[in-house]
Amino acid sequence: MLDRVQKNAEGYPPYNIEQIGEARLRISLAVAGFSMDDLQITQEDNQLVIRGRQRDDAEGRIFIHRGIAARQFQRAFVIAEGIEIEGAWLDNGLLHIDLKRPMPEVRVRSIPIATRGSSAPLRTVVPGRAIRED
Incomplete structure (x- = not known):
């Protein structure tokens, strides 16, 4: 269903692609620290594009160590023709996106x-x- 996956240099955020039915897939991205307002999913022609942009709320805070950085990302997946995006939801730091291929009428x-x-x-x-x- 996915022709190919475009990876950015860092490999962030990590993701899984799993088959959840005969003609269905689920893409799950690890987006801990991102709220629904920080995430955007678009379909641009045959590409599924997921963007994340966290607001830097460090103003007025003093960090002794800062290992959790507010960072942005863009992850794009090229999807085959005819694939439909069923929906997306955020659950426990994982963004899930369900895809399906409609079964042709016999x-x-x-x-x-x-x-x-x-x-x-x-x-x-x-x-x-x-x-x-x-």
Whole structure:
């Protein structure tokens, strides 16, 4: 479903891609410290782009050690044509994005056998629907 994954140089934030059904995937990004207001998800043509930008609230604070930096990121995934983004949610520092590939409708087409010189109309059969004359 995902053609390829574009990685930034740092590999931040780390992520998982898991199959959660026959035609469904879930991308999970570790975004601890980011609120929903700090995150943005967009689909730009065939790319799923996740951006994060934390507000630096260090003003007026004195750090003895600062190992948790407020940093921004952009992570882009190229998605195959026809993939739909079902939704996203934030849970315990993980941003989850569900994707699905719609299953194509099965069509059965009956081709009549005609005698030479006659032309019979084609019949299209779609499971669960009436027969349609073409």
